[in-house]
Amino acid sequence: MSDPRRTFARMSGVRVLVGTRKGAFVLTSDERRLEWEVAGPHFPGWETYHVAGSPADPDRLYAAPSTGWFGQVIQRSDDGGRTWTPVGNEFTYEGTPGTHQWYDGTPHPWEFARVWHLEPSRTDPDVVYAGVEDAALFRSTDGGASWSELSGLREHGSGPKWQPGAGGMCLHTIVLDAADDQRMFVAISAAGVFRTDDGGATWQPINKGLLSDGIPSPAAEAGHCVHRLAQHPARPQTLYMQKHWDVMRSDDGGDSWQEVSGDLPTDFGFPIAVHAHDPETVYVVPITSDSHHFPPEGRLRVYRSRAGGNDWEPLTSGLPQRDCYVNVLRDAMAVDSLPECGVYFGTTGGQVYASPDGGDSWTAVVRDLPAVLSVEVQTLP
Amino acid sequence: MSVTIRVVLPAHLRQLAHCDREVSVDAEPTQRGVLDALEQRFPALRGTLRDIGTGRRRPFVRFYACEEDLSHEEPDAPLPAAVAEGREPFLVVGAMAGG
Numbered sequence: 001m002s003d004p005r006r007t008f009a010r011m012s013g014v015r016v017l018v019g020t021r022k023g024a025f026v027l028t029s030d031e032r033r034l035e036w037e038v039a040g041p042h043f044p045g046w047e048t049y050h051v052a053g054s055p056a057d058p059d060r061l062y063a064a065p066s067t068g069w070f071g072q073v074i075q076r077s078d079d080g081g082r083t084w085t086p087v088g089n090e091f092t093y094e095g096t097p098g099t100h101q102w103y104d105g106t107p108h109p110w111e112f113a114r115v116w117h118l119e120p121s122r123t124d125p126d127v128v129y130a131g132v133e134d135a136a137l138f139r140s141t142d143g144g145a146s147w148s149e150l151s152g153l154r155e156h157g158s159g160p161k162w163q164p165g166a167g168g169m170c171l172h173t174i175v176l177d178a179a180d181d182q183r184m185f186v187a188i189s190a191a192g193v194f195r196t197d198d199g200g201a202t203w204q205p206i207n208k209g210l211l212s213d214g215i216p217s218p219a220a221e222a223g224h225c226v227h228r229l230a231q232h233p234a235r236p237q238t239l240y241m242q243k244h245w246d247v248m249r250s251d252d253g254g255d256s257w258q259e260v261s262g263d264l265p266t267d268f269g270f271p272i273a274v275h276a277h278d279p280e281t282v283y284v285v286p287i288t289s290d291s292h293h294f295p296p297e298g299r300l301r302v303y304r305s306r307a308g309g310n311d312w313e314p315l316t317s318g319l320p321q322r323d324c325y326v327n328v329l330r331d332a333m334a335v336d337s338l339p340e341c342g343v344y345f346g347t348t349g350g351q352v353y354a355s356p357d358g359g360d361s362w363t364a365v366v367r368d369l370p371a372v373l374s375v376e377v378q379t380l381p
Numbered sequence: 382m383s384v385t386i387r388v389v390l391p392a393h394l395r396q397l398a399h400c401d402r403e404v405s406v407d408a409e410p411t412q413r414g415v416l417d418a419l420e421q422r423f424p425a426l427r428g429t430l431r432d433i434g435t436g437r438r439r440p441f442v443r444f445y446a447c448e449e450d451l452s453h454e455e456p457d458a459p460l461p462a463a464v465a466e467g468r469e470p471f472l473v474v475g476a477m478a479g480g
Contacts, residue, residue, distance in 0.1 A: 045393055069441040069475035070393055070429035086397060086425035090433050 012380055014336045015080065016344055016365070017061065018352055019048035019374035024063050026051075026081040027365050033342055033356035036365045042084060043075060050331055051081075052118045053378040057125035062144055064115035064130070072114050074130075074144045087144035091115070091132055094151035100134065101163040110134045110154070117331060117374075119174035123181075131171035135162060135188040137200065150200035153186065158205055158222040165189035165225050165244075166290075172330055173226070178233035185239065185254060190225035193241070195254050209250075209257030210243060228330040230272045232279035240282050240309070242272040242330070247284055249309050260309020265296050271333035275358060276341040280308040283335075283343060283359060285328040293348075294325035302345070304359050318362035319353065326351070331374035338379055346372025383407045386415050386460070387470040394430075394473065398423035403470060410465035412444060413456040430473065445472040 016027040023041030042048075046065030054060040061077040063084065072091065075084040097110035113133040121127035126143040136154050138147040153159075162169060170189055177183035182199045185206075192207040210224045217223075225244035232238060241248040241257065246267050248257045261267035266286045275281035282305045288296050295301060300319045303312040326349035336342040343355045350369040353362045389403050398404075400423060408418035420427045427433065430442050436456075438444070443452045446464045463469040 044396070067393055067475075069391075069439065070397075071432075071439060073397060073425070073429065089428045092434055 012338065014338065014342060015053070015058070015378040015380055016352065016354070017051035017053060017081070017376040017378065018346055018369065018372055019051045019063070020350070020370040020372050021047050022370035024048040024051050024065070025366070025369060027352065031338055033354055038366055039081065042081070048373065049115060050117050050374045052120055052376050054120040054125040055122045058378050058380055060120070060125040062118045062120060062128050064118055066114045074115070076144050088140065088146045091130070091138055091147055092149070093136060093154070094149045097154070098160060100160060100169060103164060107160070113168060116170045116172045117174055119176060122176055129174050131174050131186060133168045133170035135169050135171040135191065137171055137174070137186055139200065152196070152201050153194060153203045156194070156203045158191070161222060162188065162191040163223065173229045175229050175231050177236050178231060179236040185229055185231070187226040187229050189227070191222050192224040193226050193229065193254055206254035208255065210248065211246070212244065227270045228272050230274045230282070232274045235279040238279060238308070240272050240274060242269050242284055244268065244290060247272065247309060260305070262305070262310030262312055264303055264312050270330040271328055271345065273333045273335050273343065276335050276337040278306070281306050281358070282309060283333065285333065285345065287327060293327040298322055298324050300324040300326065302343070302359055315359040315362070317360060329373055332372050334375050334377040336377045336379045342377065344375050344377055346375045348372065382409070384410050384465050385467055386410065386464060387467060388415060388419060389470045389472045391473060391475045393475065394426060397425050397429065410460045411457050412451065412454060412460070415460070415471055441476040443474045443476050445474055446470070
């Protein structure tokens with residue numbers, strides 16, 4: 001008979017990192033993902049847009065708390081989120097940043113507002129990227145102590161034409177290519193998607209095939225309100241996108257996009273995620289419209305496609321199917337990489353839902369957190 | 382000439398600096414002197430009171446002492462004598478804002 005303590009010691013698990021309007025929470029469970037420990041709030045009172053863990057060192061976490069009073073700070077943990085230390089918070093644009101377009105089309109000076117997203121390097125725990133508002137990409141190579149702008153993005157040419165979306169002009173998505181360490185994708189609201197193939201020195205807009213009603217040229221090179229990108233590491237040429245309206249797919253590294261909204265009840269939404277073990281299984285959370293930021297009919301449904309889009313099935317088991325009027329924000333969905341892929345998302349109503357079976361069934365890990373801004377998952381050895 | 386200034390910090394910043402509600406710093410008795418000394422003693426506060434680039438007070442940060450709003454005083458203006466003499470604290474306040 002095996003020793004149960006040894007079994008427990010070998011058991012892997014997950015750590016879910018939750019950023020909320022009033023701090024961060026760390027949710028942990030073993031590989032069964034049935035019972036959870038909830039730790040937090042960390043940084044109580046600080047609006048925490050994002051918390052992310054290093055793939056190279058799971059104990060290294062970065063968090064981006066801010067307040068309207070005291071601005072942006074960056075916090076780092078070297079013990080898996082038990083303790084945190086403030087690191088560098090100086091985000092200075094390179095050179096004279098110039099202007100972008102304001103909501104009314106007039107020039108507006110580039111001003112740092114906050115960090116939206118942190119993306120740690122796949123290989124070096126001291127390297128981390130930050131996507132900020134007003135849109136720009138920064139990198140730290142010293143564990144967050146100092147930050148330098150990769151200004152080739154902002155200065156590549158279309159920058160003066162970028163306009164803010166309703167939430168501000170934010171760089172909210174950073175995808176570090178799984179196969180090519182010189183390739184990155186970023187998404188900016190409301191500018192679109194941009195790609196670098198030389199480690200961030202030069203960038204090009206990759207928005208061909210996106211169509212956005214309401215902008216002067218629906219097929220413009222830039223000006224698209226992209227909400228989120230997702231890539232599967234085994235098929236890096238394929239990208240999925242949740243746009244303001246439309247779910248899109250690219251199979252050529254973003255050079256061209258095709259709509260795969262298919263039979264979704266609405267193709268408006270914010271997050272999009274790919275199953276850890278199947279590049280053709282994709283998850284979205286349809287939201288009624290850009291003016292009604294809640295699920296259609298008050299029913300919270302995740303939609304899954306096993307065909308890389310177009311054919312979608314609603315996943316409802318364990319999710320509220322009446323009187324539910326929460327939203328799921330762009331950074332608030334993630335998957336783990338345990339043998340049976342877990343899917344997680346958080347809501348503006350403060351619930352974090354977990355599915356240990358690829359979306360077939362859901363349970364609320366917590367129900368009453370502050371509004372959830374982001375959810376990330378670390379799969380622990 | 383440096384003197385010991387008592388400074389009261391709001392909850393968000395106490396949490397960030399891991400300090401008590403009231404701290405003391407040796408500083409020139411001016412706003413700039415106090416803020417410089419505060420940031421030197423608690424580096425985590427750098428950028429939270431003043432913009433790092435411009436050095437200007439963040440819009441929703443206010444400074445009070447002796448029941449007066451000192452937020453719009455010149456950075457190098459002398460602080461009230463009661464603050465310089467340690468009888469009254471220099472208050473850093475997050476402005477009431479929002480709904």
